[in-house]
Amino acid sequence: MLITKGLMLSEENVTDLGYIQRQIAKIFSLLTFFLLLILGFSDFMLGMSPVIYLSKIALSFTFILSYYLVSKYGKSQLIVNILLIVAHVIICINFKYNDGNDGPTIYAFFLMLVVSSLLIQGWLKLAWYLGSISMFFILFYGEVKGYIIVENFYSGVENQFVDHTLAILWISAFIFTVLHFFIKSYRNQSQLLHTIKERQDRSLEEVKMLNDQKNKLIALLSHDLKNPIGMLHTTLGLVEKDAFEPGEMEQILFNLKGQSYHLNKVLNNTLSWVMTELEDTPIQLHEISLSELTKEMKDMMAMQAEEKNQTIDFSIEGDDKNISLEINEIKIILKNLMDNAIKFAPVDSTIHLKLKINEDKLSWLVCNQGATISATDQKNLFDFRARTSYGTRKEKGTGVGLPLCKRIADKINFQLKYSSSKDYKNCFTLSRKLA
Numbered sequence: 442m443l444i445t446k447g448l449m450l451s452e453e454n455v456t457d458l459g460y461i462q463r464q465i466a467k468i469f470s471l472l473t474f475f476l477l478l479i480l481g482f483s484d485f486m487l488g489m490s491p492v493i494y495l496s497k498i499a500l501s502f503t504f505i506l507s508y509y510l511v512s513k514y515g516k517s518q519l520i521v522n523i524l525l526i527v528a529h530v531i532i533c534i535n536f537k538y539n540d541g542n543d544g545p546t547i548y549a550f551f552l553m554l555v556v557s558s559l560l561i562q563g564w565l566k567l568a569w570y571l572g573s574i575s576m577f578f579i580l581f582y583g584e585v586k587g588y589i590i591v592e593n594f595y596s597g598v599e600n601q602f603v604d605h606t607l608a609i610l611w612i613s614a615f616i617f618t619v620l621h622f623f624i625k626s627y628r629n630q631s632q633l634l635h636t637i638k639e640r641q642d643r644s645l646e647e648v649k650m651l652n653d654q655k656n657k658l659i660a661l662l663s664h665d666l667k668n669p670i671g672m673l674h675t676t677l678g679l680v681e682k683d684a685f686e687p688g689e690m691e692q693i694l695f696n697l698k699g700q701s702y703h704l705n706k707v708l709n710n711t712l713s714w715v716m717t718e719l720e721d722t723p724i725q726l727h728e729i730s731l732s733e734l735t736k737e738m739k740d741m742m743a744m745q746a747e748e749k750n751q752t753i754d755f756s757i758e759g760d761d762k763n764i765s766l767e768i769n770e771i772k773i774i775l776k777n778l779m780d781n782a783i784k785f786a787p788v789d790s791t792i793h794l795k796l797k798i799n800e801d802k803l804s805w806l807v808c809n810q811g812a813t814i815s816a817t818d819q820k821n822l823f824d825f826r827a828r829t830s831y832g833t834r835k836e837k838g839t840g841v842g843l844p845l846c847k848r849i850a851d852k853i854n855f856q857l858k859y860s861s862s863k864d865y866k867n868c869f870t871l872s873r874k875l876a
Contacts, residue, residue: 465619466517466560470508470524472618476611477501477531483607489594490538496531503527521560525569528553529576541584541591543601545608550577552612559619724853726765732757735796735805738772742779742792750789753779759798764875767853771871774849774857777842778807778869785811785867793865804872808865822859823847846871 481497504527507520532553536546550573557569583589595601739755746753782792786809795806814822823843850857855873862868 463511463515463517464622466511466521467508468618468622469521469556469560469615470504470511472611472615473524473528474501474504474508477504479611480607483603484539488596490592493535493538496534500527500531517560518562521556522565525553525557525561528556529573532576533580536580536584536591537589538592538594539604540593540595540601541589542581543593543595544591545605546580547577548605548608548612550574552615555616555619724767725769727768728763728765729768730761730763731796731798731803732761734766734768734771735775735794738775738779739794741776742783745780746783746792749783749786751783751786751792753792753794755794755796757796757798759796762798764803770849770853771855774846774855774871775805775807777846778805778871781842781869782807782809782811782867785809787811793868800875802872802874804870806868806870808868810865811867813861813866814859819859823857 477497478501481494481501484494484497504524507524511517511520528549532546532549535544535549539546553573554570557566557573561569580589584591595604735757736755739753743753779792779794786792790810793806793808795808797804797806823846847857850871855871858870858872860868860870
């Protein structure tokens with residue numbers, strides 16, 4: 442129905458009884474306005490007393506004004522109470538000048554009971570119920586006993602039929618509209634509550650998963666940080682006591698270097714992970730030459746590759762460009778990809794770092810000749826799974842690097858994918874379309 446169009450529940454008002462009552466108050470005001478105009482016109486056509494039809498037409502504007510006030514300012518309880526008073530005044534006038542017991546007043550009392558039970562809150566609900574019932578008995582009993590003299594204007598049964606029919610039609614239309622709105626509101630409420638529950642369940646699962654991941658990460662970090670820090674503490678204590686021979690110190694310093702490298706990597710990845718999870722962290726763009734950025738990454742990782750007698754083959758496809766990029770984020774991704782390539786590639790192998798620049802696309806490829814990643818592991822390659830992994834020289838990893846790269850890539854609108862071929866057993870591609 443047009444009257445209830447747009448009176449839909451949202452998440453903000455799904456449990457707001459006051460909102461529903463305001464909508465019904467608007468329906469009541471609007472329908473009563475049209476009813477009084479129709480009844481006033483019909484009373485005029487039926488030749489009834491001018492007191493009746495002029496009163497109905499005049500008081501109808503009270504209801505259209507109430508519709509405007511409820512729509513603009515709310516205050517439905519105050520306005521509905523005033524409207525009920527006006528409605529009872531109209532009922533008394535209608536009873537007096539419209540055939541009393543033979544007129545349609547009884548229907549109006551029934552409607553007042555429905556309206557007060559739906560719209561009035563608190564103790565006033567009972568007060569209006571008792572007041573309407575009392576007025577009904579007083580008027581009808583007063584006429585029976587002759588205390589109230591009513592005027593009869595029905596010229597015949599046909600006029601009485603028309604008058605009663607109009608009253609019944611309007612009251613039934615009101616009740617139908619209100620019940621339709623209540624049922625529609627209940628359905629909307631059920632659907633919204635179901636949707637909210639599903640969203641809350643999903644959020645709860647995500648929170649549970651993140652909490653599990655956090656616990657795994659904390660446990661892994663505790664284990665990975667404990668050993669190198671403990672070893673460093675013990676070694677420094679022994680050095681302070683001059684407990685080592687000169688030849689032993691070289692091996693110890695070499696081991697400490699490896700431990701410090703691992704410790705530095707763990708801390709850097711953890712910090713990067715935390716910063717990525719803070720979604721409000723601003724992204725900074727810097728203009729840079731693509732070839733210079735890539736060469737810088739190659740030079741940064743060259744020493745680490747040399748320790749395994751590996752070489753980094755750097756190549757460019759396309760013309761160099763100076764563009765604005767999220768340099769810090771890209772460096773984190775490329776460093777982790779190259780670190781993985783070096784760690785899992787055999788000794789004496791080549792790491793391939795390729796920059797591809799097209800008119801509409803920018804790509805970095807990091808490839809190695811290590812063992813191909815299985816199809817099973819490829820499915821959850823970028824999922825966060827805090828776990829210890831070991832490279833071809835037992836280099837220790839936490840499993841945080843690739844998920845970190847994927848999160849950062851998504852955040853800066855890059856695509857990160859894995860592929861394998863005969864030439865390159867493992868190849869990671871970081872790419873983005875250029876505007």
